[in-house]
Amino acid sequence: MKNILSVLLASLVLSSCSENKIAEKQTTFCNPMNLDYGWGCFQTKQKKARSAADPVVVLFKGKYYLFTTMDIGGYRVSDDLITWKNVYFNPEVHASALDLDHYVAPAVAADDNYVYFVNFTRDRTKKTVDVIRSADPENGKWEKCGEVRRMADPCLFIDNGRFYFYYGLGGTQSTTFFEVDPNTFKEIEGSKKVLREYVTDVNQCKSGYQFGRRELYDEIDASAWQGKFAKVPCPEGAWVVKNNDKYYLQYATPGTICNWYCDVVLESDSVNGGFVEQPYNPVSLKVGGFIGGAGHSCVFKDKYENWWQVTSMWVGNHDEFERRIGLFPVSFDEKGRMRTHTVLGDYPMQLPQKKFDPQDISAFGWMLQSQNKKSMASSSLPGFGPEKAADENVRTWWSSASGNAGEYFVMDLGKKVRINSVQINFAEQDINPDAPKETDYHAYKLYVSDNGEDWKQIVDKSKNTVAVPHEYVELSVPVEASFIKIENVHTPKEGKFALLDLRVFGFGYSEKPGLVKKLSVQRNQEDERYASLTWNKVSGADGYLVRFGYQPDFLNQCIQVKDCETTDLLIHILTKGVKYHYRVDAYNDSGITEGVVISE
Structure with a gap:
């Protein structure tokens, strides 16, 4: 009797759409982070798209501070890593902090008394740059x-x-170290040394994760490029953390303009030398899914001693350097191995304000309901049809014919599903860069329906006055529906109403997919950086997660294959001399079925 009452109560909660609303306190988030993002000052100098990259987060006096490249020209502050407020430098330090109205790849760190900031200026005539600091960064008060x-x-x-200091960028710069006097910032004589030599010939690289700079872009399979990679990588973005008296030096490769942008880690017992590249590299990789890229990162601890990585993710629609910011949990195991948890890393993750296990908060169960679902719209521009907003691809988008209030997009979910959260990824279409700043905001309404005709409003953001380009709506209680609709109220910068993707998360009431049983791996004996995988198609799968690593208990690499019809993959990022272990998991709208690990 108790179970029957529980089922009835759950049914009443799910069906009471009129009672549904946005969660008062958000406990989950979804990558890319929903920041307002500045209108990037790209190499063309045209501010035609939002962007941010090369992030650094520091925890100072109980608050988090986020600094990002070519963004708002300031930084952000947060109490919880979810809600951020913009802060700007005081005028007295503008010349030190900014190149015109932005900065690029700064060094930022904090001790007990100050946050320190050093801009990587693009003015090559400068031999030195200013160091500025703040005891009150929340109020934008800085001094040289x-x-x-x-x-x-x-x-x-x-x-x-x-x-x-650690630094180095590009195919002709090594990763270099030096120490400074903390009181004067004068370089300590004799401290400068090279920690990692630059790459002169990509084909001499021991590891394939150095491949693909300006060659591979959004491809997840490298078959067309096997044996053809020629460009040297662009190692960049040094970052150092310390855990249990061991130092971890990271750098990003092969280049920011691709899905394969990743971080590599070297370990040492010393702060200034002896760093060894690890066999479990890359330490951070996010390939496949809605958005890819996980390089030029910052690893930091939160208030509760949890490790996180904030990182650059690639878009590249209006400019090749158009990027976003991602946030992933990080762990160090009992062997000291560092791991960034990016599996289904653009699905909702929990963000508990307490100590947690990263395995428990990432890919925790709200599955995608919207991939390739039939969609329709009030209007569409040629080449920007509604199907483009349901394809799980940040590099395609639907656009209506105008930015008028009332333009709408409808998705048929194909059946009744449970909806826990929605990510609305707005696109920039025909924006006016010179439009007043006051016009830069999104306003909309969100509806659900059982039949596509009778609609119930679940979110009203018609009064919103801020930019939310990757709006993430966590519902206070889940709702069941077969259709979902978003209606425009206001589009930023006089642009057209457009969506990269409308992503719906929850539970699809399906059986989990079948088990991948027939996995085979063929390591290329002539070039061990490559391995070819094939597996059997399984029933009920929406896609596959190709997992691999240097130990069977450490399958830290993952490539997401979104197409359920694809049953083969060429991996190109392996390291010569390292034996690998592999597993292919199947996933759908209701869960993941783990495969069986096989070894070479």
Whole structure:
């Protein structure tokens, strides 16, 4: 009797659409992060798309501070890593902090007293750059405290009161280290040394994750490029953390303009040398799914001693350097191995304000309901049909013919599903870069229906006055529906109403997919950086997660194959001399079925 009452109560909660509303306190998030994002000052100097990259987060006096490349020209502050407020530098330090109205790849670090900031200026005539600091960054109060040599992609690491810099960018720069006096920022004589030499010939690289700079873009299979990679990688974005007296030096490769942008980690017992590249690399990789890329990252601890990585993710629609920010949990196991948890890393993740296990909060069960679902719209531009907003691809989008209020997009979910959250990824179509700043906001309404005719409103953001380009709506209680509709109220910058993707998360009431049983792997004996995988198609799958790693208990790499018809993949990022272990999981709108691990 108790079970029957529970089922009836759950049914009443799910069906009471009129009672549904946005959760008062958001406990989950979804990548890319829903920041307002600045109108990037790209190399063409045209501010035609939102962008941010090369992030750094520091925790200072109980608050998080986020700094990003070519963004708002300031930084952001947060209490919980979910809700952010923009802050701007005081006028007295603009010349030190900014190149015109933005900055690029800064070094940022904090001790007990100050947050320190060093801009990587693009002015090559400068031999030195200013160091500024703030005891009150929440209110934008900064002062100059020294000068250091001009560096490309600098990282400032503070350890036991000593200040160290790491830097290097591109195919002709090594990763270099030096120490400074923490009081004057004068370089300590004799401390400069090279920690990692630059790559001169990509085909001499031991690891295939160096392949693909400006060659591979959004492809997840490298078959067409096997044996043809020629461009040297662009190692960049040094970052250092310390855990249990071990130092972890990261750098990003092969280049920011692709899905394969990743981080590589080297370990050492010393802060200034002896770093060894690890066999479990890349330490951070996000390939496949809605959005890819996980490079030029910052690893940091939150208030509860949890590790996180904030990272660059690639869009590249209106400009090749158009990017977004992602956030992933990080762990160090008992062997000291560092791991960034990116599996289904653009699905909802929990963000508990307490100590947690990263395995418990990532890909925790709200599955995607919207992939390739039939869609329709009030109007469409040629080449920008409604199907483009349901294809799980950040590099395609639907656009209506106008930005008028009342333009709408409808998705037929194909059956009744449970909806826990919705991510609305707005696109920029025919925006006016010169439109007043006051016009830069999204306003909309969200509806659900059982039949596509009778609609119930579940979200009203018609009064919203801020930009929410990757709006993520967590519902206070789930709702069941077969259709979902978004209706435009206002589009930013006089643009047209457009969506990269409308993504719906919850539970599809399906059986989990079948088990992948017939996995075979063929390691290329002539070039061990490649391996060919084939597997059997399984019933009920929406796609596959190709997992692999250097130990059977450490399958830290994952490539998401969205197409349920695809049953083969060429992996090109392996390391010569390392034996790998593989597993292919199947997933659908109701869960994941783990495969069986096989070894080479």
